[in-house]
Amino acid sequence: MRKDNGDRKNFLKNKKRIKLSAYCDYEISGVNLDAFINRVVRSGITVINVKKWSNKRLTLSVNYVDRKILFAIAKELCYNIKRIRDFGRDTILVRLSKRVGLILGAIVFAVISITFNDLILSVDYSGSGSTLKREVQNYLENRGVSVMTRFSSLDLNRLEDEILAKNDGLSFVSCKKKGSRLIIELVLSDKGKDKLSGNCKQMIAECDGVIETLKVYRGTALLKEGDKISRGDVIVDGYVIVKEQKIEMNVLAYLSVLCQIDFRYVSERDDQEEIALEFAKNCYDDENVVNSKVKKQQIEDKFVYNCELTVKREYLVG
Amino acid sequence: MGFIDEIKGTFSASEIPIDLSYRAVIFGDDAVYVEKVKRIISYEPTEMNFSLKKGGLRIRGSKLYVKKYCMGDICVCGKITAIERIF
Numbered sequence: 001m002r003k004d005n006g007d008r009k010n011f012l013k014n015k016k017r018i019k020l021s022a023y024c025d026y027e028i029s030g031v032n033l034d035a036f037i038n039r040v041v042r043s044g045i046t047v048i049n050v051k052k053w054s055n056k057r058l059t060l061s062v063n064y065v066d067r068k069i070l071f072a073i074a075k076e077l078c079y080n081i082k083r084i085r086d087f088g089r090d091t092i093l094v095r096l097s098k099r100v101g102l103i104l105g106a107i108v109f110a111v112i113s114i115t116f117n118d119l120i121l122s123v124d125y126s127g128s129g130s131t132l133k134r135e136v137q138n139y140l141e142n143r144g145v146s147v148m149t150r151f152s153s154l155d156l157n158r159l160e161d162e163i164l165a166k167n168d169g170l171s172f173v174s175c176k177k178k179g180s181r182l183i184i185e186l187v188l189s190d191k192g193k194d195k196l197s198g199n200c201k202q203m204i205a206e207c208d209g210v211i212e213t214l215k216v217y218r219g220t221a222l223l224k225e226g227d228k229i230s231r232g233d234v235i236v237d238g239y240v241i242v243k244e245q246k247i248e249m250n251v252l253a254y255l256s257v258l259c260q261i262d263f264r265y266v267s268e269r270d271d272q273e274e275i276a277l278e279f280a281k282n283c284y285d286d287e288n289v290v291n292s293k294v295k296k297q298q299i300e301d302k303f304v305y306n307c308e309l310t311v312k313r314e315y316l317v318g
Numbered sequence: 319m320g321f322i323d324e325i326k327g328t329f330s331a332s333e334i335p336i337d338l339s340y341r342a343v344i345f346g347d348d349a350v351y352v353e354k355v356k357r358i359i360s361y362e363p364t365e366m367n368f369s370l371k372k373g374g375l376r377i378r379g380s381k382l383y384v385k386k387y388c389m390g391d392i393c394v395c396g397k398i399t400a401i402e403r404i405f
Contacts, residue, residue, distance in 0.1 A: 037387065038357040046388035052361055060384075 021089040022064040023048065029057045030079035040073055059084065064094050120149045121180040129170050129186025131217050131252060131318070136186065139166050151177055169316050188316075200251045203236035203317045205229040209259035212312065219251035229257065236317075252318035258290065263307040276305035288312040339372040342401065349385065349395045350377060356390070366394060367404070374404035 028036060033052065037060070040047055048061040062070050064086070074081040086094065096103055123140070125133045140146065143162070145154065156175040163184070164173045172187035203219070208230050214221055219236045229235065236253045239246050261284060265276035273294040281289055291310035296303060343351040352368065352375060359367040359374060361384070366377045382396035 034358045034361045037361070037384075041357075041387055041389070044389075046386065047384065048386050050361075050384035050387060052363060052383070 020064050020094060022086060022091045022094045023061045023088045024064055024067050024086050025049075025059060025061050025084040026070065027057065027059050027082045027084055028074060028079050029082075030077075031056060033058050033079075036074070036077060036079055039077065040070060043069055043073060045069055061087075064088070064090075116180055118151050119180055120145070120147055120151060120182045122147065123182045123184065125184050125186060127172075127185040127187050129167075129173075129188045131188070131254070131316075132167055132169055132186060134215065135167055135169075136163055136184065139163060145182075151182075168314075200317045201238040202234050203251050203253050203255060203315070205231055205233040205235055205257070206315065207231055207257060207259045207313060209257040209313070211235070211255065212258050213254070213256040215254040217252040217254075218249055218318070219253060221253075250318065253316075255315045255317075257313050257315070259311045259313055261287075261309045261311055263309060265305040265307060267303050267305065268301065270303055272303065273305060276307055280307040280309055284309060284311060288314075340370045340375060342375070344398070344401065347379075347398045349393060350398055350401060351391070351393045353391050355387075355392045358384075358387075358392075363396070368392065376400075376402040376404055378402070 030036065033056070037047060037050060037058075040060075040062075045062055045066045050058060050060040052058040071081060073079075123137075123146075125136070129136075139162075143159075145159070156177065160173045160175050163175075163186075164170055167173075169189055170186055171189035172185070174183075174185040176183045176185070209228070211223060211225050211227050211229060214223070214225050214235065216236050218240075219238050220240055221236050223229065223233070223235050235255060236251050238251045239248050241247070261280075263276075263280035263283065265272070265279055267276070273296060277292055277294050281292070287309075288311060289309050290312050293308050295306045295308070297306065298304070339354065341353040345351070354371060355375075356369040356371060359369050361367075363382050364378065364380055366382055366384075368375045368377075377394055377398060378400040379396050379398040382394055382398070385393040385395045387393070
């Protein structure tokens with residue numbers, strides 16, 4: 001097809017613009033709409049779906065990139081122009097290009113979500129073993145698990161096993177990731193000395209020693225850490241005073257006591273301190289020995305070794 | 319050599335006058351594609367008049383609308399009943 005000069009110019013003009021497959025529908029109103037269409041086409045714009053609804057109203061579609069020229073022509077020729085809708089394959093691209101802030105916001109949001117999804121923002125404790133929260137917290141801090149630690153650096157199954165192994169008072173531990181929270185479910189053990197009945201009225205000392213740790217969750221502490229206790233002493237009583245009123249309640253407390261145990265080893269040989277100490281430790285194998293010392297004494301032809309063992313005993317009553 | 323040129327070569331202009339001021343392709347009675355349109359003279363849903371290099375062209379029908387119009391090419395759709403040459 002041969003083009004005349006004007007058409008060729010328009011053709012070249014159109015070639016320079018990158019055409020998108022996005023179109024806009026417009027409603028034009030005014031007199032002599034045929035002249036308007038001719039004027040638009042002469043400007044190098046391709047018009048699509050030109051429908052005349054009345055002598056003074058028509059609708060047409062133009063490519064998205066031509067919309068400004070169309071508006072300029074309509075304004076110049078004093079036609080009323082109204083945008084109806086956008087359509088076409090690339091409409092989404094066009095809409096997104098207009099909302100750069102929104103896209104940037106979405107990208108930033110996605111990056112923040114992905115980053116923070118891997119971070120522990122809080123550690124929550126649940127279950128009956130929450131009374132041992134402080135012990136578990138201390139353990140986690142020593143292990144390097146705290147707020148802002150990455151979930152990817154943790155093996156939750158292993159963490160469960162370790163917490164369970166370190167706390168005799170627990171029978172079940174579950175660590176779960178919920179969003180950016182680490183949920184630790186703790187269940188108290190039902191066996192042995194840590195069995196909780198729920199109706200304990202007092203915590204009474206079961207041995208002589210010095211209080212190392214005393215944590216009272218319910219009740220009133222009558223002694224404090226560092227106090228010496230004798231067997232039968234009341235350490236925690238089942239009441240609290242609220243606004244000068246004494247309210248009775250069950251006791252829930254954790255106690256660790258350092259008890260001193262004397263052990264005597266008699267031998268005819270000298271320099272048997274190590275054997276004596278080992279012997280003593282073997283006798284208290286199930287106890288947690290934290291300190292030990294030996295004093296030697298010679299009585300006639302025999303050597304008496306006095307071993308002093310400091311044993312840590314823990315009690316959880318409630 | 320194009321098809322039109324071939325025809326022109328075969329038949330001399332004195333025997334069969336071949337007007338090359340426009341070219342129209344008719345798709346049944348649904349659409350017509352016209353090349354070398356200079357401008358739209360009048361546009362109604364029942365009748366459209368175009369100005370060509372020489373003379374004009376009239377398309378009659380119903381529910382007529384311009385499917386595409388650019389750079390001298392126009393495609394008119396609708397129920398087309400007649401295409402007439404205007405001198």
